Amino acid sequence: MRQRSLLILTSVLATGALTLSACGSRSDDDKKSSDGGGNSAGTSSTTVVIGVDAPLTGANSATGLGIQYGAQIAVDDANTKKLVPGVTFKIKALDDKAQPATGQQNATALVAESDVIAAVGPLNSGVAQSMQQVFDSAKMVEISPSNTNPALTQGKDWATGTKTRPFKSYFRTATTDANQGNFAADYAAKTLNKKNAFVVDDKQTYGAGLAGIFKGKFQSLGGKIAGTDHVNTGDSDFSTLVTKIKNSGADILYYGGQYDESELITKQLKAAGVHIPLMGGDGMYSDTYIKTAGAAAEGDLVTSVGVPVDTLPAAKTFIDTYKAKGYPGDYGTYGGYSYDATTAIINGVKAVMDANGGKLPSDARAKLIDAVQKTDFDGIAGHVSFDEFGDTTNKQLTVYQVKSGKWVAVKTGEYTG
């Protein structure tokens, strides 16, 4: 008796649910199409949406907003220049708060929206790991302007030379830790003639990766490693570490991580009377570093990806636009890469449409993967094209040094190791 009643009611419920869902989806469709109608009333163009995923709030938001508005400017440029005739590009920016699970939710949200064609982002390599698969199963292009973990494109065993590309749909316009770390080691050993390096990192994907690569390369160039240590992000007292460095006899300190900790380390280091330069990656390339560390920062070095922006006219225009629009966030770090990544997508869309007689094909997302793979243009941070792993072929790097309280470019080159 009970069984039968259950059965009947279940089927009633199921029918009900089906009816409801049918209504629900139809009314949604109605609304959407009427919305679309409203929007397209003025222009007769298709709207193509490019998703952006970055931390837009929270501690990393300055950099994340730089990514968002970098992409925004690229889209605005494409729309005003009518780069792809008949297409209006729009940005849909989602906030991943630097958390993998949120990044993944954003990825599914972007994938679920049919007018989103590709995505730019995310900022953090850890977040990218959760997003790659979602985009890949949807055959949707994802270009990160800032992920530096080599494993994202070259697979787990990249360090041993056996590189395999895990996801065909993932690209990046930033160069990997491998290039930057090697370039830094090269500069430290050959140009600065340092023999004995102390290597510290913050145990984050970026910092630990960079430090590990620096260490390997520095040793292979005949340098000695005086010691290694790892700090916790958020710590402010590094006196123990400083004492260790002081007694290690190192003549350079390499730090893999962000300026939040390194500015304190360099200050405490020099306060303890250890006057050796601190060298780091682009995570330290910030004016805040010099401001907080004060005189202690003098002589410290960073490597940064790309050539100095003021040497490229396109980059200058970008920065001027960014400032003129009054966008929040930090365009300096990854804004240019974000612009280039977005432009690569826009160019890809153009290529896909050209091949389809000027219309967007139904499988545009999948076709875009091939188109982006063939990207080849001059962006604002250098030449943009992707190798067989989806990595940028632009391996331009610059070393900056603090001189009289300012970052000054001391060497620009390409790592070709």
Next chain:
Amino acid sequence: MHTLPQQLANGLFIGSMYGLIAIGYTMVYGIVQLINFAHGEIYMTGAFGALAVYTNLPDGMSIWAALPLMLAGGAIVAVLIAVGAERLAYRPLRNAPRLAPLITAIGLSLALQQAVFLWYPHATAGKHFPQLPGDGFDIGSVSVAPGDIFLVVAAVVCMSALATFVRTSRTGRAMQATAQDPDTAQLMGIDTNRIIVIAFAIGGLFAAVAGLASGLKYGQIKYDMGFQAGLKAFTAAVLGGIGNIYGAMLGGVVLGIAESCASAYISNIPGMQQLGGEGWKNVWAFVLLIIVLLLRPQGLLGERVADRA
């Protein structure tokens, strides 16, 4: 081992800071048996209060002249927040089940941290803090920075002032009585509410001193500096014997020295090469806490109380 004196000094400096913050935990706990989780954030707001005063001072003012004003500013902010939290958040919950004030404290801690993050100008990243002039100098094999001197002097002055206050003043004795037995103290005509407010205020004041000292020592303050510091300070308070003000300072110093020695020397122990260094120091601090709780749950200076089931 020639680095030992320096490492001990490093531990002493950071430990004094823990100790100063731990006073706030231990006094409040001693009187109302409440772990004021938000105390770490009070330390943070103290530092930001001091910075706010500094940024509004005329340019070119000497840091020595600014220092008392900054201290006053930080103290006012921290004490107001501490007392306000007591009055508005904790006091209404005195009769509530024991989880309620703990959860309130956590909420308060989050809200304070985020309030500074959101509304203090440009506080989303670290804020630069003014520095004492002068370079570091060496005492024997130990190098010391001006910020360290300020910290140690502040800790010593604060501790002796507090000890004198508790021992000799009427209010101080009332505090001791309240900590012993609040009911009886109230029967004896002690206004327990006032005593509780004073405990929160002293905690806030000491936290502000610690916040200022931290800014002077590191040159950077951050909206999230309170969480770690609060956790460490609470550990220090437990190590020293919660409720005991001398224990708080002792616990702080012990914790600081343990941390710096663990970070410096554990990697020298065969088989533990990888487990030393800065990265593991918080782990060792935690292990120390667990060991103390296992072996001497009443803490180093705490009294053995019957039936702590």
Next chain:
Amino acid sequence: MTTTIPQQPTPASAGPKQALLEASGVIMRFGGLTAVRDVSLTVNGGEIVGLIGPNGAGKTTFFNCLTGLYVPTEGTVSYRGTVLPPKPHLVTQAGIARTFQNIRLFANMTVLENVLVGRHTRTREGLFSAIVRGPGFHRAERASRERAMELLEFTGLAAKADHLARNLPYGEQRKLEIARALASEPGLLLLDEPTAGMNPQETRATEELVFAIRDQGIAVLVIEHDMRFIFNLCDRVAVLVQGEKLVEGSSEVVQNDERVIAAYLGEPFEGTPQSAPEAAPADAPESAPAGAPDDDEAPENDEQQENDK
């Protein structure tokens, strides 16, 4: 109150005159204060023993020593010839149940649930069987509920089984505490001032209840201030003064002992806490240290405070 408690036969049921509880040489010191001095006491099967004494005589402290809430500084407590470990739950497990001077029910559980908690030691169902809910679990749960309902019938609370314990009137809360204690199927029941705050009718009813319990073969040790209650009820009475056992014997013996009269002389039985030195009987050889606090209350308060946190 003539309902029988259907009692599962206890395997080692002690004979009427067999010693059930033997406390020998129990000493309890708190810091410098000795609350219980070398007290020995025996309770035989089927007996009702009273424990009286002025406020602060150490009665409750002695109780706490018997039930493992305090670890006696010296001395042993044995039950049916086995020395009891000083752990409350093991003492209950062995067969000694108790009530508290200040009622300690599980206020937010229903009356029935309170009694079911008392069944804890007499049931075995763990987490796993609770989750799997096999037939054995249902059987045990049903049996527990039946037994609990019997006890509620016995104490006259069956109609209120679904009420929250906190909503019961005072007298019924006392009864519920007794029912809860009986649920653990004790051989010995310790009652700590079961009639405190009761009117004469309620006191009579409690007297009946205690007799009914004794008639089930459960020995009772009871602390009380109400002399009439004690002398009506008890086969034997022990008098505790200043932590020491002054006299022990039948009601008449105790009633006529002049030291007892001296100890109580002029002292109201309830109410104002007396100051110890004056109250010290002339012939008590070692008088307590001057200003010894009211030890009957203090440790209990302390312990309660600590557990309320």
Next chain:
Amino acid sequence: MTDIPLATAEAAVAGTDTGRRAAPYLPMPRTAARAATLAGAVISIASTFMSWTYTTDFPGDLTVSGYPGGLQIMTLIAAILTGVVALGAFGTPGLRWLNPSRSPNSVLLLALATLGTTWYTVIDIAAKLGGFANLDPGGFVAFIGALVLFAGALGLPIDRRPQEPAGAEYYELGRFEKYAAVVRTYVWLREARLHHSDLRVADARKLNPWLQRLVIVVVYALGLKILTFGLATDYSDIFIGYLIVVAVGFWGLGASGLLKQFQQLTHRNRRFSATVGVIAAIAYPFVQNNEHWANLGVSVLIVGTVALGLNIVVGLTGLLDLGYVAFLGVGAYAAALVSGSQFSIWSGVQFPFWAAAITGMVAACVFGVLIGAPTLRLRGDYLAIVTLGFGEIFRIVVRNLDGVSGPKITNGPNGIAQIPDLSVFGYNLGDNHSMGSFTLGRFANYYLLMLLITVIVVLVFTRAADSRIGRSWIAIREDETAATAMGINGFRVKLVAFALGASLAGLAGTVFAHVTNSVVPDPYQFSGPVPPNSAFLLAAVVLGGMGTVSGPILGAALLYVIPEKLDFLSKYELFAFGLALVLIMRFRPEGIIPNRRRQLEFHEDEELAPGNRPMGDDTVPAATAGA
């Protein structure tokens, strides 16, 4: 508390006091009030068929005449509901069942919902588009209609709190008690409060059992519809309107007694309603056939399940665990290690899901015991701080176990990536599966798997709570000394609760690892902008209701969905979070879904007659302070 003793207690109070008190807030003739209410409802309904604004710029396109859209639908629904419930309250035959308590309070609250959502819309249009000039006549009609409706409802005889006894003292006012004006205002405010909780309603259990079940099914289906409707709203504006209608409307339905009747029904048909609830939950990915919402559903279930595990520790046993998310992490890492990911140190090892789940549970349980054993002997406060420390340490340790600064286990900061999708009995959860006209995507699959786990955890929770061990947990929470004196081995019982909580979190962690494809150390922290983190889990428990089953799940859902829908708030989320914890503890410590016990525990004074209120909050001796 069951109905009978409550009723008798109230009766006792009523006997000595004035008893029920009903008075309109706006004095007007009864017929006028009724007429205004109905007229307001009709005007509001009519207005939604008109155009409210000129441009389509406002979200939801309110320019169309002829049929309602966007926020107009909210006004329409609220107004219809108000109208029919009002008719029910006025005794219209055939509609009386809509308002079983016969109290106009429900009409007032529903009118408030209508007013809230309508005025919000109108003001939002004006604010977004720059002034009231952007309103079409329809907007003004709606504005007036809602006002008339609300005014009419204010004129109805509203059931209120009994009058305060003369000379009552208000200690909670502190030193302000000296000022007569303050006290008068305070008394006035106290007396103005609605009071309908004790109204008697017809017993729904007398209905035909078949009808009872039908009602349950319909209500669950409606609930599902309301939920999916809310999730499908495109704009945060519409969602706010939706929230106003749902929250205030729910309150109104509570006043009408319908919720009480529904509770009676679910209580009577407990097993049946649980089954229907589960079926409704299963229907969710079919009804809401969108991968993003399925993903959100998975996240809500994961966090809700973990919060439920935490509820055993916090809600039942009364132990505050502030590092609970670490156990989720332990489970996730354990599952990742045996998942067959090439980044795992045992990259060849691939356990079937059931084995991985057990691995995760066991690993988390071991950690739970390791943390609990030294601390559970001590006071509860120590546990809070040690677990907080453990939560932090977990992240640090995991970050260091990469072979460089520690043994190679977790791959350090890079975590374990490319965790393959689960396959259960040959059903690969990563693939799309077609079922009739539905396609179940990856996240829908995981949603269903996670739902299974949630059901298991709910069963574990309810069964454990209602057993010997569960009673001992609650006894420990209530009075640990008394509990040990009743023969409960406090340490052991607490350890069991702690380890069980940890295991359940570990179980959820195993799914979490597979859903997110990777495990990295960062999410497992004390507080962070997004779940899971310990503060979030605690907030879910506290917001939803400590000690209840549905509370933490509802709490998790709200904490997920509200920020998702109101994206402009995301910046302030953590701040709001902290503030919410403080305010909830102060004003509604029992959470949204109060545990029967907890509610009494927290609001004891209000259950008593006003004159019997215990001494004011502020004069309590410090003995119990901070307890």
